[in-house]
Structure formats: structure tokens, C-alpha cells
Amino acid sequence: MPDADDLPETFHVTTDEQLRAVSNLTRHRIMAVLRFEPATITQIAERVGLAKGSSSYHVRLLERAGLVKVVRTRKVRGVTERYYAMAARGIVLPDPGEGAPDVLMRHAVADLEASSPDAERHVRMAHLRLTEEQFAELGARLNALADEYRALSDPSLPDVTLAFALFRPARRDEAKGDAK
Template sequence: MPTDDLPETFRVTTEEQLRAVSNLTRHRIMSVLRFEPATITQIARRVGLAKGSSSYHVRLLERAGLVKVVRTRKVRGVTERYYAMAARSIELPDPGEGGPDLLMRHAVADLEAAPSGAERHVGMVHLRLTDAQFTELGERLRTLAEEYRALSDPSLPDTSLVFALFHPATGDPIEEETE
């Protein structure tokens, strides 16, 4: 399926859409559909689900507008549907102060489920930046991610890149106990 006609971004705005993307299984289904259309059977195999469970989750994503049928074909008298993402990327609403960030929770779950012997690059760096540097770094990270997304080849293994640039919460300094 050519992705030239896909909208760049799908903005999650309704409770139904937010519930649809909040589920880790549906997050993994969307990962399968990120680069190429797939049938319920193909999705079930890739995600490790029963076909019925896969169908249920895909229907919820379709109802929320996040995935769509892009092609059908008849196979032994049954109509086989190929599903794909409705947009190149999904933009979630800001979780607000103290709210859970769904993307980070899903990314951590995917990282924990990844094969332990596989190559990984995970790190955390603490920085002190001006507002302008903070904005510039965020834009550079986004641009770099987009450059590599454009190089993605559906025939190659999946790779996930997750980044979070944020100002951590600041609390009261830790008071030392005195005796």
C-alpha cells in the first residue's frame, strides 16, 4: 500500500481513541501495521495472539479511526481484509502534570519483552539547558527520527526508537536527618 496518500498525523482527541491506544496489545498491533498492511491472521501471528483476540483489538482500533481496511481479497469464499494505520504517526494528548505517558509505558513494556541477548542501546543523560537549547534538541531528535523512519524497509526487522526530552519534577531538597 503506498503511504503517499496517508495523513501525516492522527491526533487522538476522544476518550474512545485514547482507550484504544492505551492498551499494550493494541499498541503492538499498530506496530505491526506501521510499515505494511496485514490481515487478522498475520497480525495474530506477529503479536502472538489468537485470531479472535486479534480481530477484537483490530475492530476497536478501526472503530476509533486509528486503522482502516486498505484492501480486500477473496480466499476460498472468505473475504480477507488487509488493515493499515490511518496515518503515519499518532499524536497523543499531553497527559498533564502527574499523568502517565502511554508511549513511555508501552515502550518500557516492549523493551522488557525484547530478547535479552539482542543488541540494545539504552541510556539516560541528565542535562542543563537553556529554553532555546531544550527546544533545539527536541527538534533535532525529531528530525533525526524522521530521517531514519524514511529509510525504514519493511523487509528488515522491527526497531523501536523512543526518546523523551522533559524537565523532571522538582521537589523540596532532601533533608538530612540530624541526631
Template sequence: MTTDDLPETFHITTDEQLRAVSNLTRHRIMAVLRFEPATITQIADRVGVAKGSSSYHVRLLERAGLVKVVRTRKVRGVVERYYAMAARSIELPDPGEGGPDILMRHAVADLEESPAGGERQVRMAHLRLTDEQFAELGARLHALADEYRKLSDPALPDASLVFALFHPARRGQSGGGAE
């Protein structure tokens, strides 16, 4: 099975699945498996963890249905398993008001650990939009991300795109400071 054969979306529906994606190491393992299958050793090398740790986290992801064995081969009498994502993308349930947004926390952690002086584009903009403009911008961002995901080549270096379009929590409207 190649990544071309994967279902488009895996919907997180159980607590076990949510716990599996909530861990930063497992998030990084899934990023490694996003474009091509890899063995436990390859995953450990790319994520920068011990082989035993890699194996533990992959087993949890496999048990939750997020990754699966896509091929095996025998190497010096040992069966080597290649793991891949169970789908092209993962959809998390809405965390609810005040709940932690796991993907954003992982994205910020990855951004903070990216090489100093490395190439990156980071921008925050505060906008005032109509409901229609808000919906249109969201749709355009999703379409742009999908367009570039289709252009992704596993032979090229990894790049992460993260965006969040949201209405911030309303703060006190009076001119006073924090209460």
C-alpha cells in the same frame, strides 16, 4: 492504498481513541501495521495473540478510526481484509501533570520484553540546558527520528526508537532525604 498515501498525523481527540491506544496489545498491532497492511491472521502471528483476540483489538482500533481496511481479496470463499494505519504517526494529547504517559509505558513494556542478549541501545543522560538548548535538542531529536523513519524498509527487522526530553518534577531543594 499504500502507506505512502497516508496522512502524516492522526490526532487523538476522543476518549474512545485514547482508550484504544492505551492498550499494549493494540499498541503492538499498530506497530505491525506501521509500514505495511496485514490481515487479522498475519497480525495475530506477529503480535503473538490468538486470531480471535487480534480480530477484537483490530475492530476496536478500526472503530476509533486508527486503522482501516485498505484492500480485500477473496480466499476460498471468504473475504480477507488487509488493515493499515490511518496515518503515519499518532499524536496523543498531553497527559497533564502527574498523568500517565501511555507511549512511554508501552515503550518500557516493549523494551522489557525484547530478547535477552539482543542488540539494543539504552541510555539516560541528565543535562542542564538553557531554554534555547532544550528547544534545539528537541527539534534535532524529532528531525533525526523523521529522517530514519523515511529510511525504514518493511523488509528489515523492526526497531523502536523512543525518546523523552523533559524537565523533571522539582524535588525539595534542601539537602534532606525523602519526606
């Protein structure tokens, strides 16, 4: 089985088929299961709470799009059991374009809403006023921090999601669509 170190760092989503595959919430949750260790259709179905048939359907779409792949097989009572894993450590989505929703943030919010309200969470939104240099520095620091903690990830520990968005919102006059 390929080691996590053998995986490419990133998979760039470039086709409509790949974007459709990654933008479905069920498939997003399947990829979350496969993020740290390979799993069979049965294991995926149990962890995501799907029927095996539905799990198989979604995994096939992800595999056809190149986002997951079979990394190991074994015979169990005459049936070939396939273990699936992510095709890369991370996925890079295309810029959503003007006015298009950002798939990554929609999935992060859906995951947050599905998490236990009793579990510890750190959620914050801050409006800042930064120079171009400060903006670039903060972006670089956030990315470095995420990379640092991803390197510390241990598959035996509970899953944690970190999502951040650093952007300049549209100015009020731009947001109104030039209505004067």
C-alpha cells in the same frame, strides 16, 4: 491499496475512545505490526501471538476508533479477507496532564522489556543542565533525527523502536507537594 505516501502524516488522538484504544498494550503491538505493511487478522494474530478471535476483537476496536482501516480485500475460498493498515504514519497523543502516566513511554518500556536480552540495544538516560535555547535545539534535533531515519525505513528490514523523552523534571520542592 493506498501507498504509504498517501497516508496522512499524523493522526491526532482526541477522544476517550481513541485514547483507550491506543493505550492497551495488545493493541499497541497490533499497530506495530501494521506500521509498515497491511496485514490480515490471521497474520496479525500470528505475529502478535494471539488467537484469531482476540486479534479480531482488538482490530475492531482500533478500526472503530479510526486508528486502523481496511485498505484491501480479496476473496479466499468464498470468504472476504480484509487487510488492515494504520490510518496515518504517526499518532499524536494528547498531553497526559499533570500526574498522568505517559502512554507512549509505558509502551516503549514494555516493548523494551519484551525484546530479546541477547539483541543489541542502546538504552541511556542522561541528566542535563540546559538553557531554554539548548533545550529547544536538542528537542528539534531529536525530532529531526527521528524523522530522517523514519524516511529511511525499509519494510523488509527488522523493526526498530526509537523512543525519547526530553523534559524538565519537577523541582524537588515542587515534587514534595509544597510540604514544608
